[in-house]
Amino acid sequence: xxxxxxxxxxxxxxxxxxxxxxxxxxxxxxxxxxxxxxxxxxxxxxxxxxxxxxxxxxxxxxxxxxxxxxxxxxxxxxxxxxxxxxxxxxxxxxxxxxxxxxxxxxxxxxxxxxxxxxxxxxxxxxxxxxxxxxxxxxxxxxxxxxxxxxxxxxxxxxxxxxxxxxxxxxxxxxxxxxxxxxxxxxxxxxxxxxxxxxxxxxxxxxxxxxxxxxxxxxxxxxxxxxxxxxxxxxxxxxxxxxxxxxxxxxxxxxxxxxxxxxxxxxxxxxxxxxxxxxxxxxxxxxxxxxxxxxxxxxxxxxxxxxxxxxxxxxxxxxxxxxxxxxxxxxxxxxxxxxxxxxxxxxxxxxxxxxxxxxxxxxxxxxxxxxxxxxxxxxxxxxxxxxxxxxxxxxxxxxxxxxxxxxxxxxxxxxxxxxxxxxxxxxxxxxxxxxxxxxxxxxxxxxxxxxxxxxxxxxxxxxxxxxxxxxxxxxxxxxxxxxxxxxxxxxxxxxxxxxxxxxxxxxxxxxxxxxxxxxxxxxxxxxxxxxxxxxxxxxxxxxxxxxxxxxxxxxxxxxxxxxxxxxxxxxxxxxxxxxxxxxxxxxxxxxxxxxxxx
Numbered sequence: 001x002x003x004x005x006x007x008x009x010x011x012x013x014x015x016x017x018x019x020x021x022x023x024x025x026x027x028x029x030x031x032x033x034x035x036x037x038x039x040x041x042x043x044x045x046x047x048x049x050x051x052x053x054x055x056x057x058x059x060x061x062x063x064x065x066x067x068x069x070x071x072x073x074x075x076x077x078x079x080x081x082x083x084x085x086x087x088x089x090x091x092x093x094x095x096x097x098x099x100x101x102x103x104x105x106x107x108x109x110x111x112x113x114x115x116x117x118x119x120x121x122x123x124x125x126x127x128x129x130x131x132x133x134x135x136x137x138x139x140x141x142x143x144x145x146x147x148x149x150x151x152x153x154x155x156x157x158x159x160x161x162x163x164x165x166x167x168x169x170x171x172x173x174x175x176x177x178x179x180x181x182x183x184x185x186x187x188x189x190x191x192x193x194x195x196x197x198x199x200x201x202x203x204x205x206x207x208x209x210x211x212x213x214x215x216x217x218x219x220x221x222x223x224x225x226x227x228x229x230x231x232x233x234x235x236x237x238x239x240x241x242x243x244x245x246x247x248x249x250x251x252x253x254x255x256x257x258x259x260x261x262x263x264x265x266x267x268x269x270x271x272x273x274x275x276x277x278x279x280x281x282x283x284x285x286x287x288x289x290x291x292x293x294x295x296x297x298x299x300x301x302x303x304x305x306x307x308x309x310x311x312x313x314x315x316x317x318x319x320x321x322x323x324x325x326x327x328x329x330x331x332x333x334x335x336x337x338x339x340x341x342x343x344x345x346x347x348x349x350x351x352x353x354x355x356x357x358x359x360x361x362x363x364x365x366x367x368x369x370x371x372x373x374x375x376x377x378x379x380x381x382x383x384x385x386x387x388x389x390x391x392x393x394x395x396x397x398x399x400x401x402x403x404x405x406x407x408x409x410x411x412x413x414x415x416x417x418x419x420x421x422x423x424x425x426x427x428x429x430x431x432x433x434x435x436x437x438x439x440x441x442x443x444x445x446x447x448x449x450x451x452x453x454x455x456x457x458x459x460x461x462x463x464x465x466x467x468x469x470x471x472x473x474x475x476x477x478x479x480x481x482x483x484x485x486x487x488x489x490x491x492x493x494x495x496x497x498x499x500x501x502x503x504x505x506x507x508x509x510x511x512x513x514x515x516x517x518x519x520x521x522x523x524x525x526x527x528x529x530x531x532x533x534x535x536x537x538x539x540x541x542x543x544x545x546x547x548x549x550x551x552x553x554x555x556x557x558x559x560x561x562x563x564x565x566x567x568x569x570x571x572x573x574x575x576x577x578x579x580x581x582x583x584x585x586x587x588x589x590x591x592x593x594x595x596x597x
Contacts, residue, residue, distance in 0.1 A: 005172040007165025011157070012179070015041025018068040021075020022255055026248050028239060029085040032190040035183050035236055036252065043258045043300055044071045045160065046153050049133070050307055058131035061163050080248070086193045091203025091210070095185035098214030103178035106223025107171050109499075110492065113401075116174070116224025117495050119146040124158035125168060139315040148317040151308050153262035154226040173224065180228035181217060185210050187235040188412060194242055195365075195420030205415045212350055213408055219346035220400045221492060226263040227404045230270060233260040234372065234409035237274055241368040245281045250289065251296035253278045258300035261308070265322065266379075266405060268308070271301045273375045277368050326385035329580065334384050334391040341399040350411065351403050357410055360417055364426030369413050373406050396521055490519040494529060501532065506540035509533070514549070 019040025023033035048067045052059060105111040113120075123146060126134050133156070138148035158173040165172055188209060192202045213231075222228055233256050240252035257271035278297055282289040289297065312318055342351045354377060360370035380402055384395055417425065493516035500509035510533045517529035534549035568578035 005161075005165075005175045007161040007163070007169075008172045008175050008179070010164045011161050012038065014065065014068040015045065017041070017072040018044040018075075019255075020072060021077065022251060024077060024079035026240075026252050027080050027082065029083055029190060029193075031085060031186045032239065033079075033082070035187050036255065038183060039232075039236055039259045040255050041068070042153065042157065043255060043262065043304070044068065046156060046262045047300075047303060049156050049160075053132045059159070059163065060131065064160060064163060083193075086189045086202065087199060089199065089203045091206035092185075092189075094207035095188075095210035096182075098210040099178055099182040099185060102181055102214045102217045102223070103175060105218045106174045106178055109170070109174070109223075109496070111218045111221045111223045112174065112492060112495055113177075113221050113223060113225035113227070114492070114495055117498070119150075120154055120225055121158070121170070121173065122146060123152065124155035124162070124173065127152075127155055128159040128162050128168065135311055135315045135317070138317060144319060147319060148315075149312050149319050149322065150265050151262050151268065151304070153259075154229070154264075177217075177223045177225065177228045180232045181213065184213070184228065184232045184235050184408060187232065187238070188408075191235075191238045191242060191412060191416060192419075194239060194424075195416040196424050197416065197419045201419045205412070205419070209408060209411055209415075212348060212411075213404070216347050216400070216404065220404070222401065222404060225401075226267075227401050229263040230260055230267050230405040231408045233257075233263075233267065233270060233274075234369070234406065235412060238369055238409060238412065241277070241372075242365050245278060245285070245289070245293075247290075247293045247296055250278060250293040254297040254300050257297075258304045261301050261304045266376075266402070268305060269379050270372075270376055270405065271305070273372045275301055277371050277375075281368060322387070324386040324388045326382060330385045330387075330391045334395050337392050337395045338384070338399065341395055344400050346400055347403060347407070351407060353414060354407065354410055356414055360413055363417055366413055366417055366425065369409060373410050373413070376406050393521075490516050490521060490525060490529075493519060494525075497529070497532065497536075501536060504539070506536045509536035510540065510545070510549075517552070
């Protein structure tokens with residue numbers, strides 16, 4: 001069997017062809033156009049498969065290839081003039097190395113996102129089997145665990161890869177997330193060049209962010225999910241938000257918004273914020289965008305969101321835990337957990353830099369991206385305070401992943417504010433050069449009083465010392481904490497143990513699940529792992545070990561699954577304690593401090 005991801009490579013070629021009609025209309029460098037072509041092709045694939053579903057045509061390889069090539073032929077035009085491509089350098093080599101390591105960890109299922117097992121992969125296999133998005137399957141009551149109200153771009157991509165390869169092979173599906181990370185690294189270069197960041201500083205920023213994002217993707221486990229797609233969205237949209245609004249930037253924002261909205265529920269909000277901010281930029285210039293701009297900006301995201309929402313309403317797919325009203329109790333319980341999760345070593349404490357995002361509002365060209373970032377983070381805070389589930393578990397299990405949606409673009413914008421040309425950014429900054437004079441190079445001085453935006457420096461020139469030192473510091477810190485941060489999580493161990501169970505490798509199954517129980521963040525997860533480990537020991541014939549594991553599982557007091565829509569007032573009417581009291585009682589029983597009244 002070939003080790004090459006043939007299906008993924010074929011799909012990428014088709015996506016680039018289908019999205020080239022969008023990319024050539026944007027005044028961007030060749031790498032940036034490649035990035036936009038993939039995003040535009042993914043949106044075209046999603047709408048093509050949606051069209052086939054609406055007319056009742058089952059997916060097939062000929063229809064998939066013909067449809068994407070037809071879109072490519074209809075959308076092709078002569079490319080618009082493109083700016084020069086920024087030079088490759090040592091920062092790009094570091095980014096390529098980071099991508100390679102994450103790809104290896106993902107393919108080896110070390111950095112696997114558990115949701116690939118629990119719902120993304122299952123959806124993709126179901127759609128592949130029936131050759132359409134099976135909303136009837138998603139609408140079955142027992143399938144709520146598959147989060148049926150999520151948009152379906154990721155499983156559609158995974159099913160398309162399997163169709164083109166002629167087989168289902170997890171290696172190919174899991175490689176999509178590293179590809180998105182590589183595209184994100186490619187997207188870092190264009191905004192830095194637009195802002196006049198010098199060559200060595202640009203390489204330092206790319207290298208530092210590549211190390212940070214690659215390490216986080218490995219530790220958090222982002223292979224096998226759409227998190228990298230949302231992080232890619234904001235980075236890809238940043239050049240359009242830096243330019244003055246015009247039909248070309250509207251098209252770029254519209255494609256990015258549609259890509260985000262088709263990827264995940266959080267992406268629907270992100271796409272909406274991108275469209276609203278771009279419309280607001282037109283209105284602030286006291287002009288309503290013309291019909292070409294409105295079509296370019298709103299048509300694709302509108303088509304994606306409208307079809308998704310109609311299907312959710314038609315098949316009653318909306319999950320009850322995605323609704324709710326913010327409560328003070330959730331805020332009180334969640335705030336300490338959020339502070340701890342923000343200090344996670346997997347991100348090297350970089351999430352605290354999000355507190356600096358409001359400062360970006362000082363610079364005219366950075367206000368659009370700052371507004372989008374603030375709105376998206378505010379939406380996450382609202383969701384944490386409103387969802388009728390355990391706030392502690394929700395934040396601890398999701399915040400590190402959600403950070404990948406906003407943190408790369410936030411760090412890139414902060415780097416532009418610090419290193420970019422002040423005249424380009426459009427607002428006076430506290431940037432002092434030698435002798436106290438203001439500098440046109442952001443927070444760094446001029447070299448001999450001249451603009452250094454395209455000057456090439458020796459690697460250790462004084463003007464590039466700070467970013468190089470920052471890069472070296474992040475590299476050293478990454479190596480220092482790697483032994484702690486690269487340890488397998490509960491989700492990874494449980495997935496590996498479940499795979500060993502399916503392969504009837506009973507010894508490995510039991511040992512891995514015991515480790516998972518020891519790493520479990522909650523008593524419920526620990527009990528679940530111990531019970532499964534006991535099943536492995538029983539199948540192996542080790543009854544004493546199985547009884548010992550069952551005793552460990554029984555020793556874990558847990559609050560059983562409840563209906564989160566039932567209020568505490570209704571529980572009291574039925575002589576049932578409120579959820580907060582029940583949770584505290586379980587904690588006391590596990591700690592041995594419970595005193596019955």
